[in-house]
Amino acid sequence: MRRSQSFSISIGRPYDEVYGYLSKPLNYQNWAAVEPGSFKPLDDGDWQAETPFGFRHFRFSPPNRHGVLDHAIFVPGGEILYTPMRVVPNDEGTELIFTFFRRDGMDDAQFASAVEWIMTDFLALKSLLEARNRA
Amino acid sequence: MLKARTLTVQIARPVKEVYAYLVDPANLAGWTTVERGRPVPEAGPLVWAFDGPRGTVLVHFTPANPFFVLDYSLHAGGQLTQAAHVRLIPNGAGTVLTHTSVQQPVVSDAAFASEEEWMWSDLLVLKSLMEA
Numbered sequence: 589m590r591r592s593q594s595f596s597i598s599i600g601r602p603y604d605e606v607y608g609y610l611s612k613p614l615n616y617q618n619w620a621a622v623e624p625g626s627f628k629p630l631d632d633g634d635w636q637a638e639t640p641f642g643f644r645h646f647r648f649s650p651p652n653r654h655g656v657l658d659h660a661i662f663v664p665g666g667e668i669l670y671t672p673m674r675v676v677p678n679d680e681g682t683e684l685i686f687t688f689f690r691r692d693g694m695d696d697a698q699f700a701s702a703v704e705w706i707m708t709d710f711l712a713l714k715s716l717l718e719a720r721n722r723a
Numbered sequence: 724m725l726k727a728r729t730l731t732v733q734i735a736r737p738v739k740e741v742y743a744y745l746v747d748p749a750n751l752a753g754w755t756t757v758e759r760g761r762p763v764p765e766a767g768p769l770v771w772a773f774d775g776p777r778g779t780v781l782v783h784f785t786p787a788n789p790f791f792v793l794d795y796s797l798h799a800g801g802q803l804t805q806a807a808h809v810r811l812i813p814n815g816a817g818t819v820l821t822h823t824s825v826q827q828p829v830v831s832d833a834a835f836a837s838e839e840e841w842m843w844s845d846l847l848v849l850k851s852l853m854e855a
Contacts, residue, residue, distance in 0.1 A: 590814055593818050596727060596728075596729040654790050676794075678725045683727045683825070685821055688818055689814065709832050
């Protein structure tokens with residue numbers, strides 16, 4: 589088993605809106621660290637993009653009624669490790685829960701640093717979602 | 724928005740095994756403080772009644788699904804007292820369980836904190852039971 593860390597973030601927008609936005613893979617480039625313009629769909633349903641770590645493929649959960657929004661970022665042909673993510677309704681807003689798994693070769697300090705980077709991505713996502721559709 | 728709290732526990736058993744156990748409402752009494760439950764079909768297809776330390780509660784379960792989602796809600800005295808979102812995540816040969824509770828309007832801060840402590844100890848019982 590890999591070490592993992594889970595977080596939840598409250599988003600002040602309705603669940604249907606948040607799920608609707610996040611379940612469209614095209615929107616991923618608006619909040620995750622991919623090179624603008626390089627994020628493109630592939631024939632098999634996966635996506636591709638340039639990232640700060642190199643060229644990667646992406647795979648997303650199929651649409652579902654449970655708010656599950658996992659995504660995997662992987663070297664083509666390499667191991668597929670998902671970042672599990674889910675959104676659930678919280679009153680008039682939404683709770684987003686995600687889990688990050690320690691990668692091979694990552695020591696404790698690198699794991700902690702990766703978790704901080706991911707946290708930054710998700711805070712950016714929260715700001716993005718809360719700023720959308722605001723009058 | 725309501726206060727939400729997420730608890731996480733790693734269980735060193737395969738996700739399919741943990742899910743098969745938890746998806747059956749009859750097993751709830753195996754790792755929590757509730758007594759043996761009974762289905763209440765007139766209240767819904769996956770609604771069970773359990774007698775516990777604080778009287779009888781109705782629990783609404785989630786139908787089996789390929790995402791290992793195990794959401795449930797508790798109703799006591801006609802009111803929604805607890806709503807939780809539970810998911811199992813495969814972690815190699817093991818499982819990560821995330822349990823997110825949303826504090827319902829009828830639940831005080833103190834009662835919510837206490838419930839979370841109970842839940843945490845229940846989850847540790849579940850972990851021990853599964854790993855034994």
